[in-house]
Amino acid sequence: MRKFIAFAYLLLPLFALPQQVKTPIPVTEVAHNVYRLFVNNAVAVVAFKGDEGLLIVDTGYERTANDLKEKLSEVSEKPLRYIVNTHIHGDHTGGNQALGNGVDIISHQNVRDYLSRDKVQGERSMPALPKFAQPNITFTDRMELEFNGQLIQLIHLPSGHTNGDIILYFPESNVLVVGDLLFANNFPYVDVGNGGNPFKYFENVGWIIDNFPNDAAVVGGHGPVFTIEEYGNWKSSLEKTFDVLREHKLNGLTAEQMKQQRVLKEWESFGKFFITEDRWIDTLFPFL
Numbered sequence: 001m002r003k004f005i006a007f008a009y010l011l012l013p014l015f016a017l018p019q020q021v022k023t024p025i026p027v028t029e030v031a032h033n034v035y036r037l038f039v040n041n042a043v044a045v046v047a048f049k050g051d052e053g054l055l056i057v058d059t060g061y062e063r064t065a066n067d068l069k070e071k072l073s074e075v076s077e078k079p080l081r082y083i084v085n086t087h088i089h090g091d092h093t094g095g096n097q098a099l100g101n102g103v104d105i106i107s108h109q110n111v112r113d114y115l116s117r118d119k120v121q122g123e124r125s126m127p128a129l130p131k132f133a134q135p136n137i138t139f140t141d142r143m144e145l146e147f148n149g150q151l152i153q154l155i156h157l158p159s160g161h162t163n164g165d166i167i168l169y170f171p172e173s174n175v176l177v178v179g180d181l182l183f184a185n186n187f188p189y190v191d192v193g194n195g196g197n198p199f200k201y202f203e204n205v206g207w208i209i210d211n212f213p214n215d216a217a218v219v220g221g222h223g224p225v226f227t228i229e230e231y232g233n234w235k236s237s238l239e240k241t242f243d244v245l246r247e248h249k250l251n252g253l254t255a256e257q258m259k260q261q262r263v264l265k266e267w268e269s270f271g272k273f274f275i276t277e278d279r280w281i282d283t284l285f286p287f288l
Contacts, residue, residue, distance in 0.1 A: 023067035027075065030217050030225060031173035033148070035075055039064050043091045046177050046219055047072060048170065050148025053081035057168060057177045058221070059095030068095055082106060082147065084154065085135060086179030087162045088114040088194060090126075092221065096133040106145070107135035108156050110164035114194070157181065160204040161188070163195025167208065175217045181205055182220025182231065187238070187267070187275035190283050198242075198284055205235045222273065241267060245281060246288045255285040 028036045030046075037045040039060035045068060046057040054076045060068050072080065083100055085093050085107040093115060096105060107115075112135040119126045128134075145152045153169040161180045168177040180189065181204055190196040208218075209232050218226040226234070241264055248258050258264075264277040271277040 023064040025064075025067060025071045027071065028225070030219060031170070031175050034170060034173045034175050036219055036225060037068065037071055037075070039068055042222065044219055044221055045095075046168075046175075047075050048148060048150075048152075048173075049076035049078060051078075052148050053078045055082040055084065055145075055147055055152075056080065056099070057084045058086055058092040058179070059083060059099050061091050062094035062097065065095035065098035069099055072099075082145070084166070084168060085111050085115075086167070086177070086221070087111060087165050089162070089180070089191070092179065093129075096129055100133045102132075104137055105133070105135040106137045106139075106143075106154065108164040108166050109138040109140050110162075110195070111135060112138045114164065157204040157207065158200070159195050159197050160190075160201040161196050162191045165204070169212060169216075174213060174215060175219065176208065176212055177219045178208060178221075180221040181208065182218060182223070182226065182234070183273065183275070184220050184223025184226050184230075184234065185270065186223055186273040187270045187277075187280040189275050192283070192286075198287055202235055202239055205231065209235070237267070238270070241280065242284060242288070245284050249285065249288050255281050258285075 023040050026038050030036050033049050035047045037047060039045055043060055045060050048055045054072065056072065059065060080099060080103050083096065083103055083105045085105065088111050115129045116134050117128050141156055143154045145154065150170055150172045154166055156166050165179060165181060167179065167181065183189065188201060190198045190201050209228055214228050216228055218228060218231050220226065244263055245258065248263055258281050259278045264280065268277065271280065
């Protein structure tokens with residue numbers, strides 16, 4: 001399990017490009033003045049611009065931060081005022097150091113705690129981020145931020161993807177940014193080593209679906225922008241895998257036997273990004 005958890009922090013080498021090659025960062029306008037920047041066609045950064053400046057949600061990888069910074073200058077010539085980190089992972093916080101100097105950084109308290117200490121993942125040592133790149137505004141439940149004419153809602157949903165997940169809702173724009181509580185069209189990564197739980201993950205997804213408008217645009221950490229209906233369909237499809245694996249476990253199959261028999265073959269298309277069928281079995285099996 002330790003090797004599997006550590007694998008999440010090796011995402012950067014999988015997706016990062018050689019330094020001399022410009023990182024592809026396609027930009028989509030999700031709503032008026034709200035943009036999704038899809039860093040290396042792998043991880044979403046959301047930018048919200050207005051007269052008061054620029055707010056971004058997540059900062060992508062460390063190695064792509066300078067290209068992201070350049071792309072943000074094309075989105076808005078106004079200064080970057082706020083960064084919001086939706087959770088701890090390096091593909092969402094890696095750019096803090098390049099982008100965060102002189103900027104207010106907002107996160108859940110657990111994210112600040114994580115980023116402010118030295119860590120060892122397998123054979124890899126990761127030092128704490130410099131003080132200026134750590135979140136300086138934290139909360140534990142909810143907060144609101146009035147910026148660019150919107151009262152942005154920030155909400156902590158516990159123990160889903162990690163122990164520090166937050167989502168944001170831009171009410172005037174009707175845009176939900178849910179971080180890695182959405183791996184659109186893919187199996188999600190649940191970081192059990194940092195407080196994640198697959199059952200709680202989908203409980204949180206259900207709460208989001210039930211508590212925001214049906215016509216909201218849902219921007220996840222990975223994959224395309226979803227409608228609420230698509231978000232619900234994704235949830236329902238993946239929850240069926242719980243039943244399939246539970247039945248096989250009750251019939252005496254081990255996780256390795258389930259992998260050999262391809263019991264999740266129906267969801268083959270969901271395993272083409274980061275979490276494969278086999279890794280999804282490894283994630284769920286201990287919780288069934």
